[in-house]
Amino acid sequence: MNTEESLNKEEVTSNSTSQYRNFPMVPRVVFGEGSFSQLGEILLPKRRNSEAPFIFLVDDFFENEEFAAQIPLIFNDELIFISANEEPKTEQVDALVKRIQDTYEELPSGIIGIGGGTLLDLAKAVAILLNNNGRAEQYQGWDLVNRPALYHVGVPTISGTGAEVSRTTVLLGPEKKLGINSDYTTYDQVILDPDLTKTVPKEQWFYTGMDCFIHCIESLNGTYLNAFSQSYGEKALELCKEVFLEDIPECESRDKLMMASWHGGMSIAYSQVGIAHAVSYGLSYLLGVKHGIGNCLVFQHLGEFYPDGVQLFRKMIEKHNIKLPQGVCSNLTQNDFDIMVNVALGMDALWENALGKEWKTIMTPERLQAIYQRI
Amino acid sequence: MNTEESLNKEEVTSNSTSQYRNFPMVPRVVFGEGSFSQLGEILLPKRRNSEAPFIFLVDDFFENEEFAAQIPLIFNDELIFISANEEPKTEQVDALVKRIQDTYEELPSGIIGIGGGTLLDLAKAVAILLNNNGRAEQYQGWDLVNRPALYHVGVPTISGTGAEVSRTTVLLGPEKKLGINSDYTTYDQVILDPDLTKTVPKEQWFYTGMDCFIHCIESLNGTYLNAFSQSYGEKALELCKEVFLEDIPECESRDKLMMASWHGGMSIAYSQVGIAHAVSYGLSYLLGVKHGIGNCLVFQHLGEFYPDGVQLFRKMIEKHNIKLPQGVCSNLTQNDFDIMVNVALGMDALWENALGKEWKTIMTPERLQAIYQRI
Numbered sequence: 001m002n003t004e005e006s007l008n009k010e011e012v013t014s015n016s017t018s019q020y021r022n023f024p025m026v027p028r029v030v031f032g033e034g035s036f037s038q039l040g041e042i043l044l045p046k047r048r049n050s051e052a053p054f055i056f057l058v059d060d061f062f063e064n065e066e067f068a069a070q071i072p073l074i075f076n077d078e079l080i081f082i083s084a085n086e087e088p089k090t091e092q093v094d095a096l097v098k099r100i101q102d103t104y105e106e107l108p109s110g111i112i113g114i115g116g117g118t119l120l121d122l123a124k125a126v127a128i129l130l131n132n133n134g135r136a137e138q139y140q141g142w143d144l145v146n147r148p149a150l151y152h153v154g155v156p157t158i159s160g161t162g163a164e165v166s167r168t169t170v171l172l173g174p175e176k177k178l179g180i181n182s183d184y185t186t187y188d189q190v191i192l193d194p195d196l197t198k199t200v201p202k203e204q205w206f207y208t209g210m211d212c213f214i215h216c217i218e219s220l221n222g223t224y225l226n227a228f229s230q231s232y233g234e235k236a237l238e239l240c241k242e243v244f245l246e247d248i249p250e251c252e253s254r255d256k257l258m259m260a261s262w263h264g265g266m267s268i269a270y271s272q273v274g275i276a277h278a279v280s281y282g283l284s285y286l287l288g289v290k291h292g293i294g295n296c297l298v299f300q301h302l303g304e305f306y307p308d309g310v311q312l313f314r315k316m317i318e319k320h321n322i323k324l325p326q327g328v329c330s331n332l333t334q335n336d337f338d339i340m341v342n343v344a345l346g347m348d349a350l351w352e353n354a355l356g357k358e359w360k361t362i363m364t365p366e367r368l369q370a371i372y373q374r375i
Numbered sequence: 376m377n378t379e380e381s382l383n384k385e386e387v388t389s390n391s392t393s394q395y396r397n398f399p400m401v402p403r404v405v406f407g408e409g410s411f412s413q414l415g416e417i418l419l420p421k422r423r424n425s426e427a428p429f430i431f432l433v434d435d436f437f438e439n440e441e442f443a444a445q446i447p448l449i450f451n452d453e454l455i456f457i458s459a460n461e462e463p464k465t466e467q468v469d470a471l472v473k474r475i476q477d478t479y480e481e482l483p484s485g486i487i488g489i490g491g492g493t494l495l496d497l498a499k500a501v502a503i504l505l506n507n508n509g510r511a512e513q514y515q516g517w518d519l520v521n522r523p524a525l526y527h528v529g530v531p532t533i534s535g536t537g538a539e540v541s542r543t544t545v546l547l548g549p550e551k552k553l554g555i556n557s558d559y560t561t562y563d564q565v566i567l568d569p570d571l572t573k574t575v576p577k578e579q580w581f582y583t584g585m586d587c588f589i590h591c592i593e594s595l596n597g598t599y600l601n602a603f604s605q606s607y608g609e610k611a612l613e614l615c616k617e618v619f620l621e622d623i624p625e626c627e628s629r630d631k632l633m634m635a636s637w638h639g640g641m642s643i644a645y646s647q648v649g650i651a652h653a654v655s656y657g658l659s660y661l662l663g664v665k666h667g668i669g670n671c672l673v674f675q676h677l678g679e680f681y682p683d684g685v686q687l688f689r690k691m692i693e694k695h696n697i698k699l700p701q702g703v704c705s706n707l708t709q710n711d712f713d714i715m716v717n718v719a720l721g722m723d724a725l726w727e728n729a730l731g732k733e734w735k736t737i738m739t740p741e742r743l744q745a746i747y748q749r750i
Contacts, residue, residue: 020406020407020409020410020412020413022405022413022564023404023405025401025402025403027400027402028397028400029398030395030398031398031602032601034395035395037395042397192603194602226406226630227633228567231610231614231631231634231638232610234610235606235609238609239606255601256606258602263610269406270407
């Protein structure tokens with residue numbers, strides 16, 4: 001979600017009335033342990049006919065798991081397992097769209113994304129491209145999508161990114177990593193079943209949860225905040241604290257992290273992320289560091305800017321015995337640092353949100369390089 | 376909102392799968408001081424043609440206020456001022472629908488409700504009945520509406536009821552006070568402009584805010600709660616505490632109460648109200664006491680059941696120097712008390728939510744009458 005969140009504010013500043021953005025909310029949501037069992041019933045009235053399949057895009061983590069058998073396939077519905085090891089790409093979207101168009105005479109009845117941020121973003125993009133001509137990269141940007149997406153349903157199986165509730169899908173294109181930001185991107189239906197997060201590996205759980213925690217800290221400490229985003233951000237932060245610092249039962253913890261992700265995603269409606277995201281984007285651009293862990297690598301060194309947040313973060317790291325990689329930047333050349341510094345400092349809106357309009361006098365290239373050198 | 380909230384759970388228990396209710400959210404929301412100025416722009420693409428008007432139903436409090444001039448009427452749009460002194464009635468809905476049908480050859484492009492819970496509920500019902508044959512009373516109940524409502528927009532001008540976000544519209548019918556509960560009831564668009572609440576009289580502000588506070592206390596202390604509703608209810612409660620117990624600037628207070636109402640309304644998705652609502656319903660049924668003040672009259676005497684909540688409530692009453700009416704039940708006959716007790720004890724779901732399955736052994740008619748006698 002890095003670039004996306006990073007660039008969110010640029011959308012705002014490009015539209016004179018977007019101080020009052022008309023924010024699209026997910027129009028249908030089911031919550032509850034076991035609620036995934038409702039998916040078949042929910043899809044039934046949305047099936048156009050028996051020749052128009054539902055296509056399920058599912059994290060291949062589940063390929064040999066019991067869960068896969070619970071996916072309600074009927075008629076010519078198709079289940080496609082996809083690896084979430086790399087960030088989603090525009091070509092990957094184009095290939096999926098072509099594959100679906102070549103296989104079926106009719107447009108699908110809908111697309112169901114089941115997984116974490118990567119799968120949720122892919123499914124959104126495929127749903128858009130099946131109903132809009134051309135290639136995915138043509139729609140990277142703001143409000144370039146002209147026609148509604150196919151009906152699409154999001155089912156998160158890991159909590160933190162907020163992709164289940166956002167109006168974007170972040171894709172790595174041939175030239176840029178950028179979201180397809182549009183009112184048609186938002187899911188038509190979301191199923192929040194905390195039981196689906198039972199099998200998440202611990203480190204993945206931690207890093208993805210920290211995505212939520214860090215973007216709450218950044219937006220709540222930013223200069224762009226309004227009361228709408230503040231109320232969602234505060235609740236998400238409070239839930240993160242309960243999940244990562246208190247000793248609550250596991251099932252309660254899963255429930256609360258799922259709601260933290262939901263509210264954290266909503267909080268982005270009228271706010272912006274900050275320094276960790278800008279700096280982490282440099283890491284991601286040069287070294288391919290993934291979003292969740294990248295934010296953690298940066299955030300630990302931002303005590304001057306987010307003192308309370310970093311203190312909480314250190315307690316969370318310690319409590320869960322997480323060992324962050326060290327020396328990530330130790331073998332880089334001056335040219336490498338220059339690239340990262342340039343990329344990060346290009347994110348004007350994030351710096352302005354974090355440090356105010358005079359941010360360039362505060363965050364100099366030298367000071368930023370010193371942060372990278374500690375990572 | 377009294378009966379509606381009261382009966383919400385009956386819907387749940389009448390549907391075997393509604394533990395996983397597929398909750399409809401408002402699909403579009405704008406927040407911000409001054410955001411009402413966006414209404415014209417928002418309506419433009421929704422106008423079917425120049426002969427299909429938008430009908431604005433507006434609290435007559437604004438009839439001679441400057442605000443009325445800001446309502447964006449064009450072509451043959453119509454502004455109808457309506458008193459919110461009495462609770463909305465099914466006949467009132469039927470009369471409005473007939474008036475609109477008689478005046479225009481075409482169906483309106485949409486209905487805009489501007490006001491508090493009464494106006495917001497009326498506008499929802501009119502939008503439903505303009506697209507569904509028959510009389511409003513035929514649709515009181517659960518999921519009886521077959522066709523979508525006309526496009527409808529809600530603009531709250533007082534905060535607390537949560538009507539801007541709920542899937543019901545509570546109407547007083549010839550035989551019952553009951554909501555039209557349906558997925559089509561929810562607004563298509565909401566504009567949250569805290570500036571519109573600047574002119575609310577203080578007592579009205581307090582009683583309507585207490586509607587939110589009390590239903591949060593009841594749902595958070597109830598046995599039906601899940602993590603989804605809990606997270607919204609907790610945030611709404613926290614905001615109520617800031618608004619009514621802390622000394623925050625007025626503009627911040629308006630922002631926060633508007634968000635409290637929003638989150639409070641969302642919290643009802645998977646929860647239920649409790650004792651104050653059940654008992655207040657008896658008052659409302661027999662004496663016509665309005666919802667906000669009725670809840671306050673009851674809640675002050677529920678210290679045994681909601682000790683922390685009642686303590687907070689007393690502080691709020693004191694801080695804002697609110698004088699609740701006294702002796703409301705002092706001249707009632709035993710027959711009157713019997714009526715109120717019967718009505719209140721008929722709300723099984725609320726009592727079960729508050730006191731558990733064995734609630735009848737706890738709340739006897741005698742004990743309940745003693746509560747009424749203190750009001």
